[in-house]
Amino acid sequence: MQETTQKEALKRLSYIEGHLAGIRRMIDEDKYCVDVLKQTYAVRRAIEKLEALLLDGHLHTCVVAGVREGREEQVVGELLELYELANK
């Protein structure tokens, strides 16, 4: 992973952790379920943004390098596996 990607990923992770701490407080204080659910959807969006960042780094580095080094079957296979997991 490139250093800028790594730093940005850790920053996004901190944001998600903070968001989850807020959801924990809401459940502890027995807030209205609809409001809690709106927050969990926001966390899902934040995780998808973290994934997009990781995927961006992965495609630009490992995938390009893999194809150049003749390991296209491996890197393409991994991408298809990820696609299937993302849709499950």
Next chain:
Amino acid sequence: MQETTQKEALKRLSYIEGHLAGIRRMIDEDKYCVDVLKQTYAVRRAIEKLEALLLDGHLHTCVVAGVREGREEQVVGELLELYELANK
């Protein structure tokens, strides 16, 4: 929220927090992106299970009570809003 739902929700939240701590470690140690992404997909699944639990409780209590008390426009409106957010 019913007490059993609340306890179960906090338990699932702890699980998600532990999972995220594991992802933080993986990023810190610069693990292979594909393996990190597989873990973020697993976190998404865990959040969806938390949401299903919260929705279950909400439908059985607030929605049923709302319809009985003549506030069906409010509770139905909220459910449609949640559906739209979930699909975004």
Next chain:
Amino acid sequence: MQETTQKEALKRLSYIEGHLAGIRRMIDEDKYCVDVLKQTYAVRRAIEKLEALLLDGHLHTCVVAGVREGREEQVVGELLELYELANK
């Protein structure tokens, strides 16, 4: 289903069918995969809009009536089943 919902649903279905006919043409003419995939994502969005319409009608009619008639276990159970299917 109310008549306005039914008419609107059939209209949206025609739109989706037309869109799929366009995708068939693109595949027949061997268009660039990326462009075909953009269209299939648009079809997914159109199906989600059809679902939102059907769900809206269902909540306002069958669910409200079901709760009033004491069949809340049935209607709530069906909604949770749909939620699970939507997330699969």
Next chain:
Amino acid sequence: MQETTQKEALKRLSYIEGHLAGIRRMIDEDKYCVDVLKQTYAVRRAIEKLEALLLDGHLHTCVVAGVREGREEQVVGELLELYELANK
């Protein structure tokens, strides 16, 4: 697109079209909304399978060729755009 991918894609498209025709009949005959929604979710799954097939072909041919020919910025950029559209 390779000929086998194209044939398989058209076959899956026919399946989706047939499924939609069934949904049209259900709406025409005013079937229970919950049953119609279960069918629209099945269509979503079928479209995702078509997408996985197209993506598989795209990665093995255009993406690998693009990287080899030095057009990695283009092919990687397109994949990230598709990922974002798929998550919207």
